[in-house]
Structure formats: structure tokens, C-alpha cells
Amino acid sequence: MGVIRLGYVHVRVSDLAGAAEHYCNTLGMDQIDAADGRLYLKSWDEHDHHSVVLEEGGVGLVKLGYKVARSADLDEFEQRAAAFGAHVERMSKGDNVGVGDGLRITLPSDHTLELYADVEYLGNATGLWNPDPWPRSGLRGIGVPRLDHTLITTEDPALLEQFFTEVLDFRAAERLVAGPDNDQLVGSWMFCGEQPHDIAFVKGEQAKLHHFAYHVDDWNSLLHAGDVFSMRDVPIDFGPARHGITRGETIYFFDPSGNRNEIFAGGYRTGADFRTITWTMDRAAQGINYTHRELDEDFLNVVT
């Protein structure tokens, strides 16, 4: 029983060809399928059908997909979501290319979250028998191995944290709090497995995307990503730098439609017995950018 990971991010892009160039040649994802103005992409170390969907027209988030361990779990999640007061409906096999039956939940933040267990298995690029550490055929651009997490915005972080805790069994790795008694939740970084975060949210506009992130191995990979971005004139938001929150290493950048992406490395290991870490507003800049301790207000305000 439980949510395993962020399975897919479905975003709008203003120009499909430009987006394909960015996600396939700069980041190095592979195009798996194309249908109805949508491209379905997978990173080399991912096994399921796709992890990113690009839909032509506009900018911003369409929906997030999180994979659950068993189809039977969906019944429990459906009951809990409905009891919480969220709008929840069943989605059918084929609603998303390669994805089976599942649930479609409207979060308290007005984002659409899909849960599913059944998804077409394609396997990663190195296989399951005596694998190489990376594809012999080489990688394009950065060669991102996998999706990692996403950060969204909501008017009521406390309510969204409660939803993820009570309905989906997520736990908060870190919380950013405000107020004289440090009891007003500004942001929460939550996990379902053993990562520092599988989803995070900060106070802001409803239904908006702040960024979605790919994982890379280490700091050197981040610097290499930065080189590739400069060569290909990909706009950088900030980084490479270290996060205080999650202890991860980061570089933020924008796709050709202005959706923010992140390459993320490091971070600690969490788990069922992990005790939540708290950051206060006077140290928020350090929490977000531990290296520089300064924040560009556009980093917080710019969402798609």
C-alpha cells in the first residue's frame, strides 16, 4: 500500500518543436510516442512508458501522475480523498497513453493529481541482466537519468500538507514556517519513499507549477549541465548551488516556453522514522539557496 514516486509530469508548451528540442536534445530524454499534439518522453534510466508529457498550447501544468504500489490501493485512496472532501473520479486505461486505470483527484490546491499502478513497462536503456552503468550508445546533451520531484504553489500550504499526510501517507521532510510562534506553514517538502522530497509546495497562486526536477548523480554532473545550458543558451534561474532545505544540489533553468525545470543531486535519505526538519523565515534564503543566502524575488514569484 502506498505511493511509490512521481511518475509523470504533464505540462503545456507554447511550441512543441522547440520543447522537443529542449527535452530530447538538451536534457537527453527519448521520445516514446506522439499523439494528438502531445509528446511522451522517457529518461534513459526510467522503466515505465513515460515521465514527461508535452502538450502544445499555453504554458504551465496540466497534471501530475504518481505511481502507487498496487491497483487495489486505489480503492483506499479514493475513499480517503472523498472523505477529505476532494473531488475524485476514476480514470480509464487509455486516458493517458501507456497508463492503465486510475484515480484523478483535484487537490485542495486545484492541481490535478492522477494515481495509477498499471503502466506499460518499457525498461531502462541498460537492461536488467549484467547491465552497464550507463547506455553504451551514449547520451544526448545532459543525459538526465530520471525525474525526481516537483514543486507546486498553493494558497493554503497547511491544507495541502494535511491532504498529502492523511490521504496519501506522505510525510514532511522539511517545513518552512512563519509567524511569531512559527506556526504558520509557508512551505512543505514531503516524501513517500526515502527521498528528501517527492512533492513540495510553497505558498502562492493556486494550480501553478514552480518547477519539476530531474535527478543527476553528483555535483560534477550539475556543473556539466550548466555547461550544456550555456552552450545551448538555456536561461538559468539560479545555481549551481546547494539547498539548505533537502541538502540537495541544484541548478534551475527554463524550458523554451518558460516552464521552470531543475537538475537536482544529492540530498539525504528519509524513511518512515524520519523526523521533520524546520526552517524559519529569518533563514528562508539560506534554506532555499544555502550557498548564496540571497533570493531573487522572481525565483519565488515566477510560476507557470
Added chain:
Amino acid sequence: MWHGEEARATSAGQSTAHRGWKLRGADRPGSRRGPTVRRPASEEVPIDDEQPSGATVRFLPADVAITARPGESIVDAVRRHGYRTRYSCRRGGCGACKADLVAGEVTYDVPIADTVLSAAERAAGRCLPCRAVPDGDVVVRLADKDRLRRPIAFLDPTLT
């Protein structure tokens, strides 16, 4: 101090033939291949803009003019000339650079989401300089908290 920088930048913009290292050989000050020639005013286009058909982009309230190459966005031209304005994604997705198009026309090479720049905003003369390509000369008024800066000016001997 800021106004001084603007005045200096304006002055430099008016004598673009002296823009240092981008001058071609014979026109380069001190070049042994030929004397420095003072160009007549009619020819005073930035010599690094190899296509003289480029449009002039005038920024308010600084009243600084730069030349954009054909097909070049306003923000790309700003950056190429060593200036900075407020922008974030540079891809038309965030709206951080949104400004008033006071005069002239712009086109967009890529579709701009209505959620970022609505039809009503376009009709009211708003534009997204990071994606807007001047179609002829334009005048742009930056947002209230935005300003034209030239952070590298102090390093360029032709601008002091």
C-alpha cells in the same frame, strides 16, 4: 549615480562607431591599416549590427536607443548591447519582462500563452520584450520598478 550611468550610455549610443573591440580593422582606432574615420551622422549605426536594416528600440524612461538585428528579440538585443532589464525565463512564459509598447509594432516568433499576455493586454499596448521582435522602430516603456542597467560599462574604455 544611476542617472549618470544613463547619460553616459545615451552618449555612447549616439556615437556607436567608437564601440571598441567590435570595430572592423580599418576603422579601429590606432589601426595601422588606415586612419580613424569619423562617420557622418547618417551612417551612425552600430557597426556590430552587421545588418543595418535592424530596428531601433528606444527605452523609456531612460531614453536610450539600441539597435536590434532582424529577427532579434528586444531582450536579446538588450543583452547583446551589454544592458540588462528585468526578465526571468526569457522564453515568454513568466511575464517578468512585461512592458508597454509605446510606439511601433512587434511580432512574436513563437506562440505566447494567453495566460501570460492576454489579448486585452496586447490591445492595451503591453508586450513581452523577451519574445517580441521589433517590426520597424519601436519605443518601449519599462515597468515602474524596472530600469535599464549596463553593468559591464565600467570595463569598456569606449564607454567612459
